[in-house]
Amino acid sequence: MVRSIEVDYRFPPGIDPERQGKVIAIGQTAGTWDARFQHREEVMRSHLGEVINIQTDDQKYSIVTVAFPEANVENDIPSLLTMIFGKYSMAGSGKVIAVRLGENYGKRPKLGITGIRDRLAVPNRPLIMAIFKPALGLSAADHADILEQVAFAGLDLIKDDEILPDLPTAPTLERLKACRTVLDRVRSETGRNVLYAVNITGSAIALIEKARTLVKAGANALLLNVLTYGFSVLEAIATDPEINVPIFVHPAFAGSLCASPDHGLAYSVVLGTLMAHAGADAVLYPAHYGSLPFDPTEEAKIRDTLRSRNVFPVPSAGIHAGIIPQVLADYGNDVILNAGTGIMDHPDGPAAGVKTFTELIVNN
Amino acid sequence: MVRSIEVDYRFPPGIDPERQGKVIAIGQTAGTWDARFQHREEVMRSHLGEVINIQTDDQKYSIVTVAFPEANVENDIPSLLTMIFGKYSMAGSGKVIAVRLGENYGKRPKLGITGIRDRLAVPNRPLIMAIFKPALGLSAADHADILEQVAFAGLDLIKDDEILPDLPTAPTLERLKACRTVLDRVRSETGRNVLYAVNITGSAIALIEKARTLVKAGANALLLNVLTYGFSVLEAIATDPEINVPIFVHPAFAGSLCASPDHGLAYSVVLGTLMAHAGADAVLYPAHYGSLPFDPTEEAKIRDTLRSRNVFPVPSAGIHAGIIPQVLADYGNDVILNAGTGIMDHPDGPAAGVKTFTELIVNN
Known part of the structure; x- marks a missing residue:
C-alpha cells in the first residue's frame, strides 16, 4: 500500500x-463499514490511514504521526487539507506541526529562484524588494512617481501592499499601465529589469481573467493573498x-491558522510546505x-x-538597513529582502532608502 | 465618511x-503618510479605519470595535478578510468575534431556504439529509444502490462525504450519472424530488468547469469545502x-480558524456571517x-x-433519532437535519433509518 503523506499532529x-x-x-479516510460492503473490502482498506508513530516531547506534548494514502486526494492542497484536518480540525485541541509530501506531490514553481534571477539578470x-506606501489612496500616477524614484535608484522588485485591491481610486490595470511605462x-x-508584483483580486474567475489581462498588458509579476482567496486559485494560476x-504569495491571514499554540497548523506547514507544493514562485513571511x-x-x-x-523566500517586516549584516549572515544569498518602511520612510526619500540597501548588499 | 463594516476584536x-x-x-488601512502625499490627503483619510468602542467583559477581556470604510474592499469576503485580519492576524493574541456587514455587502443565495423548499415542494x-457512507471506496454503482434505498424511503437530500474528491475508483461525473438515474x-x-449535493473539487478553473458540467449532466445540488478551496471560488460559483x-457549504477546516480561544475568528463569524454574505445556499456546521x-x-x-x-442552516454530527424532539424544539422548522451515521448505520439498514426520521419529523 502506497502511503506517502505523513502528518505530525501535536496534542497537549x-x-x-x-x-x-x-x-x-480512520475517521478522516474511509471510516468504518459493515458486511454490506464486503465486495469493496479491498478498495476501502486501501484508503485507510495508519498511525505510524507516537512520541512525547519534553513539554509532555504527544506527537502522533499518521500516514495517509496519496490515492485519497487529488495531488493538490485543498483536498489534502480536507483530509488531514477537515472535520477533525473542529474536534478539540491539536495542531498540525509537520506535513511530509512526496517530491512529486502538487506543483513546482514555473520560475522560482532560478527563473526570477534569470529575468532580473542577477x-x-x-x-x-520595496512596497508601495501608503497602502491605500494613491493614484496610478502616484505609483508611477514612486516607482520612478526607487527603480532608477537600483531596486530589483516592488509590490503592491496586500490590502490594495482593485479600487476606483487606482484601478489595477491603470496602476500597471502607469508603472509599466516607468519599467x-x-x-x-x-x-x-525591475519586477512589479501586481495584487490580483476578485472572485475566482474574475481574478484569473484579471491575471491574464495584466500579463498581456505587461505585468511581469503577480501578488496573491492565497489564504484569503484560496489555494485552488493559486494552483489555477500557477x-x-x-x-x-x-507569482508572489503574501501571508495575510496566516495568523488565523497558525498563531495559536494548540490549534490550527504550524507557520512552517502553511507558509513553507503547502506554498512550496502549491506552485508559488516566491513566498513572503514575517522575519523574526x-x-x-x-x-x-x-x-x-x-x-x-x-x-x-x-521557491524564493521573502522575509518581510522589520528589514531595515541596520540589521543587513545580520540578515546576510542568517540568510545567505538566495533571498529577497522585502523592506517596506525601511525604504519608503528613509529621511532623504525612497531613492536614498534603496541606495542604502544596495550599497550594503551589492558591495557586501 | 461611510463606514459600514464593524469588527469586534477580543483581546486577553x-x-x-x-x-x-x-x-x-491605521495599519490595516491607509497607514501613515507624510508631506509628500499632501495632494492625496483627503482620499487617504477616507480610507482610514476608526476605533469606535472599547469595552471589557466579565473575564477581563477587552473588546475593541473598529469601523472600516467599505470603500477599501471589493464587496467580497477575501478582500474583507485581508483588511480586517490579514497581516494583523500574525501580530499576537486577539480574536475576531463579530463582523457586522451592511445588508447589501457581498452576495445572497440564489435559492436559499425558499428556493430549496420550492425545488423539493416541502x-x-x-x-x-443523509451522507453517503463509507466515505471512500464506493463505486458509482454502490452510490446508486444506497441512494435507491434512502430516496424511496422518503429522504429529502443526500450529500457526498466532504473527503470524497474526484477519484479513479468513483469519478464524480460517473457517480452523478448513476445517481441521477435513481433520482x-x-x-x-x-x-x-430528492436533491443530491455532489462534492466539487479541483483547482479553481477545473472546479468551476466541473460544476458546470455536473449541472448540465443533471446535478441538482453541489457541495463545496469553502475553507480549503477558497471564498473566491464560492463567490464565482454563486x-x-x-x-x-x-450550493451546500461544508465547514471542513473551520477549526483551524476558529477553535482557538484567543486567535483566529469565531465560528459564528466564519460559518455564520461570512458564509451568509458569500453566496452559500445552505451551510453545514456541528450541532452541539x-x-x-x-x-x-x-x-x-x-x-x-x-x-x-x-440561507438554510444544516446542523450536523450527532443528529440521531433519540434527540429529534429536542432538535425540533431548538431549531423549529427552517432547518436541514443532516444525519450521517444516524441514518446509514441503522440496524435495519439506511431505509429504516430514513423512515425513523421521517416518522418523527413529518408526523411531528
Whole structure:
C-alpha cells in the first residue's frame, strides 16, 4: 500500500494520542463499514490511514504521526487539507506541526529562484524588494512617481501592499499601465529589469481573467493573498499557460491558522510546505527581526522548505538597513529582502532608502 | 465618511486594547503618510479605519470595535478578510468575534431556504439529509444502490462525504450519472424530488468547469469545502448563471480558524456571517449535541445569521433519532437535519433509518 503523506499532529498533555491518532487515521479516510460492503473490502482498506508513530516531547506534548494514502486526494492542497484536518480540525485541541509530501506531490514553481534571477539578470546576490506606501489612496500616477524614484535608484522588485485591491481610486490595470511605462524606461536607460508584483483580486474567475489581462498588458509579476482567496486559485494560476510571470504569495491571514499554540497548523506547514507544493514562485513571511512575534526556528524551516523546491523566500517586516549584516549572515544569498518602511520612510526619500540597501548588499 | 463594516476584536487581559485598536484601524488601512502625499490627503483619510468602542467583559477581556470604510474592499469576503485580519492576524493574541456587514455587502443565495423548499415542494417541515457512507471506496454503482434505498424511503437530500474528491475508483461525473438515474425514477414513481449535493473539487478553473458540467449532466445540488478551496471560488460559483442549483457549504477546516480561544475568528463569524454574505445556499456546521465540542451560543448565532439572509442552516454530527424532539424544539422548522451515521448505520439498514426520521419529523 502506497502511503506517502505523513502528518505530525501535536496534542497537549491529557489527550490520549493513541485514540486521537485512530480517530484521524480512520475517521478522516474511509471510516468504518459493515458486511454490506464486503465486495469493496479491498478498495476501502486501501484508503485507510495508519498511525505510524507516537512520541512525547519534553513539554509532555504527544506527537502522533499518521500516514495517509496519496490515492485519497487529488495531488493538490485543498483536498489534502480536507483530509488531514477537515472535520477533525473542529474536534478539540491539536495542531498540525509537520506535513511530509512526496517530491512529486502538487506543483513546482514555473520560475522560482532560478527563473526570477534569470529575468532580473542577477545571478547571485540577495534581491531587494520595496512596497508601495501608503497602502491605500494613491493614484496610478502616484505609483508611477514612486516607482520612478526607487527603480532608477537600483531596486530589483516592488509590490503592491496586500490590502490594495482593485479600487476606483487606482484601478489595477491603470496602476500597471502607469508603472509599466516607468519599467520600460528603466530598461532602456539602464539595461536593468525591475519586477512589479501586481495584487490580483476578485472572485475566482474574475481574478484569473484579471491575471491574464495584466500579463498581456505587461505585468511581469503577480501578488496573491492565497489564504484569503484560496489555494485552488493559486494552483489555477500557477498552471495557466498564459501566466508566465512569477507569482508572489503574501501571508495575510496566516495568523488565523497558525498563531495559536494548540490549534490550527504550524507557520512552517502553511507558509513553507503547502506554498512550496502549491506552485508559488516566491513566498513572503514575517522575519523574526520585525515587530511580529515570529519564532526563528519556524522561520528557518520556512526558508529551507521553500528553497528545497526552488521557491524564493521573502522575509518581510522589520528589514531595515541596520540589521543587513545580520540578515546576510542568517540568510545567505538566495533571498529577497522585502523592506517596506525601511525604504519608503528613509529621511532623504525612497531613492536614498534603496541606495542604502544596495550599497550594503551589492558591495557586501 | 461611510463606514459600514464593524469588527469586534477580543483581546486577553494584559494587552492594551486602545493601542491594538489603533494599530488595526491605521495599519490595516491607509497607514501613515507624510508631506509628500499632501495632494492625496483627503482620499487617504477616507480610507482610514476608526476605533469606535472599547469595552471589557466579565473575564477581563477587552473588546475593541473598529469601523472600516467599505470603500477599501471589493464587496467580497477575501478582500474583507485581508483588511480586517490579514497581516494583523500574525501580530499576537486577539480574536475576531463579530463582523457586522451592511445588508447589501457581498452576495445572497440564489435559492436559499425558499428556493430549496420550492425545488423539493416541502413548504414547512424540517428537511432530512443523509451522507453517503463509507466515505471512500464506493463505486458509482454502490452510490446508486444506497441512494435507491434512502430516496424511496422518503429522504429529502443526500450529500457526498466532504473527503470524497474526484477519484479513479468513483469519478464524480460517473457517480452523478448513476445517481441521477435513481433520482429520475424516484420522481417518476413517487412524484418527489430528492436533491443530491455532489462534492466539487479541483483547482479553481477545473472546479468551476466541473460544476458546470455536473449541472448540465443533471446535478441538482453541489457541495463545496469553502475553507480549503477558497471564498473566491464560492463567490464565482454563486454568481455563475449556468449554476442554477443550491450550493451546500461544508465547514471542513473551520477549526483551524476558529477553535482557538484567543486567535483566529469565531465560528459564528466564519460559518455564520461570512458564509451568509458569500453566496452559500445552505451551510453545514456541528450541532452541539454531537461529539464535536461546539458552544450552543455560537451555534445559535450561526443559525440565526444564516436564516436572516435566507440561507438554510444544516446542523450536523450527532443528529440521531433519540434527540429529534429536542432538535425540533431548538431549531423549529427552517432547518436541514443532516444525519450521517444516524441514518446509514441503522440496524435495519439506511431505509429504516430514513423512515425513523421521517416518522418523527413529518408526523411531528
